[in-house]
Amino acid sequence: MKEYSKSKLNRVKRGQNRATYDIEKINTILDAGFIGYVSYVYQGGAITLPMAYGRKDNKIYLHGSQANRMLLALLEAKEMSMTVMHLDALVLARSGLHHSVNYRSATLFGSVKKITNPEEKDAALFCFMEHMMKGRWDGIRTMHQEELDRTMVVEMTIETASAKIRDVGVADEPEDYNLDFWAGLVPIKQIALPPISDENLKEGIEIPQHVTNYYNQNK
Amino acid sequence: MKEYSKSKLNRVKRGQNRATYDIEKINTILDAGFIGYVSYVYQGGAITLPMAYGRKDNKIYLHGSQANRMLLALLEAKEMSMTVMHLDALVLARSGLHHSVNYRSATLFGSVKKITNPEEKDAALFCFMEHMMKGRWDGIRTMHQEELDRTMVVEMTIETASAKIRDVGVADEPEDYNLDFWAGLVPIKQIALPPISDENLKEGIEIPQHVTNYYNQNK
Numbered sequence A, B: 001m002k003e004y005s006k007s008k009l010n011r012v013k014r015g016q017n018r019a020t021y022d023i024e025k026i027n028t029i030l031d032a033g034f035i036g037y038v039s040y041v042y043q044g045g046a047i048t049l050p051m052a053y054g055r056k057d058n059k060i061y062l063h064g065s066q067a068n069r070m071l072l073a074l075l076e077a078k079e080m081s082m083t084v085m086h087l088d089a090l091v092l093a094r095s096g097l098h099h100s101v102n103y104r105s106a107t108l109f110g111s112v113k114k115i116t117n118p119e120e121k122d123a124a125l126f127c128f129m130e131h132m133m134k135g136r137w138d139g140i141r142t143m144h145q146e147e148l149d150r151t152m153v154v155e156m157t158i159e160t161a162s163a164k165i166r167d168v169g170v171a172d173e174p175e176d177y178n179l180d181f182w183a184g185l186v187p188i189k190q191i192a193l194p195p196i197s198d199e200n201l202k203e204g205i206e207i208p209q210h211v212t213n214y215y216n217q218n219k
Helices: A022-029 A069-077 A118-132 A146-150 A174-178 A209-219 B025-030 B068-077 B118-132 B145-150 B175-180 B209-218
Strands: A035-042 A043-050 A054-056 A059-065 A081-093 A099-113 A151-168 A185-192 B035-042 B045-050 B054-056 B060-064 B080-094 B100-114 B149-167 B182-194
Touching: A022 A054, A022 A081, A022 A099, A022 A151, A035 A069, A035 B035, A035 B045, A035 B080, A043 A059, A043 A069, A043 B035, A043 B045, A043 B080, A043 B100, A043 B118, A054 A118, A054 A185, A054 B025, A054 B149, A059 A069, A059 A118, A069 A081, A069 A099, A069 A151, A081 A151, A081 B045, A099 A185, A099 B045, A118 A146, A118 A151, A146 A151, B025 B035, B025 B054, B025 B080, B025 B100, B025 B149, B035 B068, B045 B060, B045 B068, B054 B118, B060 B068, B060 B118, B068 B080, B068 B149, B080 B149, B100 B182, B118 B145, B118 B149, B145 B149, B182 B209
Parallel strands: none
Antiparallel strands: A035 A043, A035 A081, A054 A059, A059 A151, A081 A099, A081 A185, A099 A151, A185 B182, B035 B045, B035 B080, B054 B060, B060 B149, B080 B100, B080 B182, B100 B149
16 A cells, blocks of 8 residues: 545645645655644543654554543544644745745544553554654663553554645745745754753763764754 | 633643643743644544644634635634644653653633634734744735635634643653663754745845844744
8 A cells, every 4th residue: 555545534625736645755754753743532622732652654652651631532532633744944925825834744543542562562662762763762771660551552553644745935926926025935944952961960971872863863 | 810720621630840821921832933733623533733823912813715624613613722832852861751852832722713804804914924924014015805805814712721841851760860871851943044035036136134034033
């Protein structure tokens, strides 16, 4: 399967020319970030909260404490939706109507289950951590069993999804190009600044390679 | 009123020490960004989509085409929720459990109405545009009546809200500070890159001051 099938749920209505259902493209958007906006129904209304996630194949991993209200609500609902967006530029047109932003966004729909099998849980936490920063798992101490027990891991199986990408310049009305107004893009980027060691760090410990690599790839 | 009243809807359950209901602090978080995650109920499930917004006092302005599915759903639901989050740092602890992020997030709950009065609509679009980039409104041509007619403006009145802020360093288990693992922060920041003029720009038009100001304040 190379594309998610289109249904009423994931079919993009507005701006279809910017839509894609390509699984690889959607995964690229998911892997470029690690904060997703997860929504659930509470007292008849919709609530959305930012959560860190990991991805492996068509699985998304979330975690939290065993008492996490959102995770419990997701498990009760048995299905969830998650949106990830990267802002790439302000698109400043000559007219208000054609102002826009360049972005890459993906919206996922899928089923949800709790992971209880110890090996699966371990693999999910590994995926989660490595998704945030490659190599991090080997840079921390082993988790205690009591910590694992306090942690709830939720697995979403992506059943359908869509993405929207805008990555072009200004598109004004033809007659407006002669106006004496400036138009253009202001690119926007999320960057990392140099790592700051914990002030209580044991003497002689250097910033590890995987952290330096992350900084160099994101600065 | 200096604080939003706490109800079942906005009371922060997890990490109460990071929670605030202070209106000024919440407004500062809202004004530091212009993309919010708006959620609504669709076929019994919750969907969230990123949308640009403007804020004035306790009002949030969204806009889109008159056929925008989300705006129509919000008007039908008569209430909405919106979340704004700024990611400030990766918090890399010695243990997996104490990994976290530094962030500022606000979640708003409120009622929704469509703005039809022409002066109010104009003021809302001004607010929206100026929220994205101060001074922009004077740098574009006047909107045509037909464009205004095609545009739907939705006003949310913030009825209650909460914010969560984490802005401290690593907090590991006491006994872990002696381990030979590095810990620290990697600050994360969203920046603007130098403006790129439209390739079809009329000759002799310079990048206006308000765009240069924006770049200088966000680079």
